[in-house]
Amino acid sequence: MLFENDSSYGALGEMCANTSRRLGANARGTCPVDMTRALVGVAHAQSCGKCTPCRVGLGAMTDMLEQIIGGTAEAGTIERLEDLAEQIRVSSDCAVGYQAAEQVLMSIKAFRDDFEYHAETGGCLRSSSQGVPCVVSCPAHVDIPGYIALTAAGRYEEAVELIRKDNPFPSACAYVCEHPCEETCRRTMVDDAVNIRGIKRYAVDHAAAPRSCDRGPATGKRVAIVGAGPSGLTCGYFLARMGHEVVAFEQREKAGGMLRYGIPNYRLPKTILDDEIASIEAAGVEIRCGVTVGTDVTLEELQRDFDVVYIAMGAHGDKKLRMPGEDAEGVVPAVKMLREIGLGHTPDYTGLDVCVVGGGNVAMDAARSAVRCGAKSVTVVYRRRTADMTALPEEIEGTIADGCEIADLMAPLEILTDEQGHVCALKAQPQIIGPVKRGRPAPIEAEREPHEYPCQVVIVAIGQDIQSDYFAEKGLPTSWKQFDVDENLAVPEHPGIFSGGDCMRGPATVILAIADGKKAARSIDTYLGFHHAVSVDITLPTPRLDDRVPCGRSMLGERAAEERVRDFDLVEYGLSEQEIRQETLRCLNCDHFGCGILHEEGRMSW
Incomplete structure (x- = not known):
């Protein structure tokens, strides 16, 4: 009999803790059918064997899932699996059985196409969709392993340039991003996620002024941006690099949107934001502040004078x-x-x-x-x-x-x-x-x-609140004041009008607004009849081949509370040189040692 102080019991507990970390780092692109089978298998291993629905039923569900995955299932197996799961859900004595059954029912409902494809072909709809976990989880799909490697090599300017290929606000995101990339970092399976935002912060703090970016030949096309916040300026930045003429109309005194008027200086110093906006203007974006669309200029005038209008006015109400x-x-x-x-x-x-x-x-x-x-x-x-x-x-x-x-x-x-x-x-x-x-x-x-x-x-x-009433009165479709758009961020039945950011999706994060701006730039460029590429010319360092031993995560520090509450100066300070050397070494280079190596082609452009 095992007791709590039994060494083997402790090993089992550690194994379960490791499994929990592994599941927490589950990357997008993972086969949901295979994950369902694995989770049911774990539940079956946890069964005490007392009740038949759990002892026998979970094993039967595992067998059916194996048949579906392998393409050997008979017609109607998915439906029988649903029926069995429902029986287990209502008759199991405890959560080991009924919670596993609920997971199966939820998985079939959410991923029925995957289940049916497996059952019919034995193949997986997701087998080719796995990329680098952190890159896939970043809404803007920034090349995170790339700029970590460049930062480790002390090539800070190139690290920032690589970030700007996908995100023209590297400094703002280094200070305030919610870092969803870290949620799926595979380093979690070893110890803890890499401090990705901290590494980015070190790169932007130690880089010289960004190098001037290449611009394509002038296309003769003009794009109006409504709102000079993160989404609007991101869209304008990439369109300007593609060769289009871009004018951003901003209602307030200065550009920046919620980065300026919603995030306090102690989190994001405005001098840093000013430098970032200046680099966007240097790329060719004209910003006209103090202009309200609907009062100082009408939507009809924008449609007359520009080929495309991108509405990204945020949610400032x-x-x-x-x-x-x-x-x-x-x-x-x-x-x-x-x-x-x-x-x-x-x-x-x-x-x-x-x-x-x-x-x-x-x-x-x-x-x-x-x-x-x-x-x-x-x-x-x-x-x-x-x-x-x-x-x-x-x-x-x-x-x-x-x-x-x-x-x-x-x-x-x-x-x-x-x-x-x-x-x-x-x-x-x-x-x-x-x-x-x-x-x-x-x-x-x-x-x-x-x-x-x-x-x-x-x-x-x-x-x-989203202040979209003027545009709704002009006939643009909205739902709960949010602009309705199609998969390309185009406003239905209004050719040449696109929308993104908070005014389209509702109040969200900076990186989501940036991602919308990037996506809108691609859609607008295509709408205008082009297919420009945004690229950089950078050679990444050779991947390291040394072992990855467990190592603690370096954390960003903060000024003492009794000192920082007296002013609006920056609270958080970055990693030290010693910490950055250690933290960059914690990256597992999933871009080389995982499926990411299959995505090398086109890595330096989009």
């Missing part, structure tokens, strides 16, 4: 709480507050108690900014658990470190006011966590009395 008191003096939309700070108009909250409503990155930025504006106390009020917040974990940790309190499982009910109509408290109803809805546990009202948080300022950060 604010959403309402829809509760009593939200119009009181002292209630401030987070988007407005951050925009004013971006303009240099920092509010004075000296000695005031501040409540921030929301749980996303904007809420964290607003809370941390309120501290820097002199607030006596800052409380983030959120109706779900802290674990359910959509903000990045490091942003939540930074908010707490800056002295903010997180009041989770508290649903705002009402903003209370004094006799002068000024905010005096936020009233919230305690919650308990309830059933899972849409992928995460939903809160339900607790049987407790509401709680009042005394405050003089309430910052609302529950989402951003």
Whole structure:
């Protein structure tokens, strides 16, 4: 009999932990049918054997999945598999059986085409789609192993140039990207994901000014960009490199969109953003600030004077709480507050108690900014658990470190006011966590009395609104104020009009907006009758052949909280030279040792 201190039991626990890391790094392109079979096999191994549905049923499902994968299944096997899974789901004694059955049913529903193709041919729809995991997971498909190798070799300018082949905002992303690339990093199978953003940060911080980029011959085509944010400027940058004339119309005083007016200086210094925008202008993009489409220039005029219009105006409006008191003096939309700070108009909250409503990155930025504006106390009020917040974990940790309190499982009910109509408290109803809805546990009202948080300022950060009414009035189709587009980001039934970024997909991340701009540039170039290539001429270092021994992940450091809360200067500092040498060596070179080597052709262009 095994006990908890048995060495073999510890080895099994370590094996399970390694398997968990492996599953967490699952790359896109993995066969869902084969993964389903493997997961059912794991469940079967965990079965205690007490109940027949689990002991016998999971084995029978594994056999059926093997037949489907090998193409030897009889007609109707998929349907019988569904029936068996449903029987196991409703009759198994515990989660070992019924949860495995639920996974099978979910997999068949989501990937039925894959199941049917396997059953009919014995082949896989996904066998040729696996690329380098981090590159595939990056929405802009930046060559991550390439610039890591160049950074390791001390070739920082070329590393940045390689990034700019796919993303003209290497510095901005080095400072604020949510790094989805790290989620599928295969290094996780060894110890922990490579600090990809930290390596990029080192490259951009140590590179000289970017080299001037090549531009194609003038095409005579003109493209108007509505909104000079990350998506609009990305699209304009690539179109300009292709030889098209590009003019970006920006409503505000300066270009940058939410990079300038939504992300505080302590996360992204505006001097760095200014340099990045200047390099985009140097590539041939003309930016006209202080121009509002619909007031200073009409959509019809843009269509008359330009061959194509790309709408990428972001989501700069604010959403309402829809509760009593939200119009009181002292209630401030987070988007407005951050925009004013971006303009240099920092509010004075000296000695005031501040409540921030929301749980996303904007809420964290607003809370941390309120501290820097002199607030006596800052409380983030959120109706779900802290674990359910959509903000990045490091942003939540930074908010707490800056002295903010997180009041989770508290649903705002009402903003209370004094006799002068000024905010005096936020009233919230305690919650308990309830059933899972849409992928995460939903809160339900607790049987407790509401709680009042005394405050003089309430910052609302529950989402951003898209100000698309003008375009909707002109006949452009929208759904929930988001522009409707086809797979090429073209607006249906409106030739020559494209849309991308937050105004198309809803408030999202910087890298997704950049990815839309890149995709739109390709679609617009094709629409105009061309097929230009964006390329670089860089020779990558020879891949290393040394063993990859387990090694801890180097982390970016931060200024001490008691120091950084007094100003809006940069909080995070980069890796040291010693750390960058170690961290770049942790890369497993999946571009060479995995399926990535099959994608070498065309790597330096798109």
